[in-house]
Amino acid sequence: MDDLTLLFIACAAVTYATRCGGHLILSRFGTIHHRVSAALDAVPTAVMAALVAPSLVTHGPAEVLAIIVSGLIALRAPLMFSVAVSTAVLVGLRAFI
Amino acid sequence: MKMAGLNLSDDDLWRDSLDGIRDVLPITLGVVPFAGVFGALAIEQGLSLGELALASMTIYAGASQYAMLDLMGQGVPAWSIVLAVFAINFRHLLYSASLGRRLAAFSTGQKVVAFFMLVDPLFASAETRAFKRGLRPAYYFAYGTVLYATWTISNFIGALFGSLIEDPASFGLDFILPLYFTGLVIGFHRRPNFLPVLLVSVAASLAVWFTIGSPWHISLGGLAGLLAAALLSKPGEEVDHG
Structure with a gap:
């Protein structure tokens, strides 16, 4: 494999790790504290807002x-x-x- | 058809799939130029069609791929390119932690594929769906497959006909992604402490954007909002199913 192919596969691997990692980490815990649960419920609002914010300026x-x-x-x-x-x-x- | 204790008729499957396609359609208009320009830039950078296909179909994360192309052009070491891709995609860790709780109706194999497809609009739409009608695989995969196909096909169109792309700004296509994301964010306005979370995230994102710089505003701005939600949380407060 050439360097470029290796680079793309490495980028794909770290990206997939982020996409399943949160679930894999969380599912190791049995009960979730209400503050963690509240933070997770806020993920769509918080992260999407942070993503869009610079478009305002x-x-x-x-x-x-x-x-x-x-x-x-x-x-x-x-x-x-x-x-x-x-x-x-x-x-x-x-x-x- | 039986699925995780739910009895779903073919009608339900059909309805779920159609809803997924209906919800994804507006954003495909924004994805076409975003993906098309990436394809054109990749060819300009000297990538072959095969290399473009490998990158786009396995990484499938637009913003980080733009950064990757840019850094490749600057000749920086490969490990720092991989680190930049990880930094930009860090937000998906939060997506998968949250969405994992909504995938009760998915088999393990379906989860493996579902996490591969987990891009920003699909995450927010799946969260919305989970509270409206419940999230089932037919909805998720209909939405995700249309988006993946749009991304891949538009990459190739951009790569082959890059020089022919009309100025997307003339139809407002260049700004559909922020408008779509804004609508998705507001769609969560019934969740507890929506307004403080929104304001803290926007303020922190802008502060980071002006100081440390992109792409850290996404993760740090988002984490600031999560911190606000955690601090404001009271025991027994459940998400409003509205």
Whole structure:
């Protein structure tokens, strides 16, 4: 195998390790403390928010407004509707700003 | 069909699969340019189609693959590339710890494949599904397979026709991923302490992003939110199934 193939396989291996590792570690513990359980329930909110946050400062006002619109609509409506409307708002705003 | 004590008819399987496909469709529009540009860049870096296929189909983690390509171009040692990929993908440890609790209906073999497919949108959608209707394999694998196929096929289209890609910004496609993730985050607004967790994560992410820099804002910002959730937790407080 050449170096590039080895590099890709190593990257794939560490990535898969992260994707099953959390479950493997957690499943070694029988009972979970309520604070650990609360932290795990917060994973989707916390990590996804941390992932998106820089988008608020790396673009312009059109993108910030589109994120706010997407969030507000998602409080009430299905995700698909929120993505469609906020994307349309973004395209519109970019044409004017 | 019997599955982990649940009696599921073919109708339920069909319904689950269709729901998975319906939920993944909006994000495929964002994944096409993201994956297409990666394919074009990989070819530009001198990768063959076979090498691109090996990288994309085994690693299957877009953001870390962009970083990997970038570092390969800088000629840094291989171990530091692997370390960077691990750092960017560290968040999946948290995903699998949380999602593992929702996979009661999955066999061991299904779990092995499910964790391979565990990318950001699939994680958040599976968490959402777990509290709405219960998470079953048909939903998860329908969503995951469409996303994996979209990623792989778009890589090849980008690799073959990279020079022909229209500017994705003109249709807002370049920004669909953040908008989709925002909608997913807000979808968790009924979970305990949603607002403090959200604000702490965003603030910590931005603080890290401006100081230490990318990709640490994802893991450190996320961990700050988890810490807030743990500190605010009271015994017996359950997730609102709404």
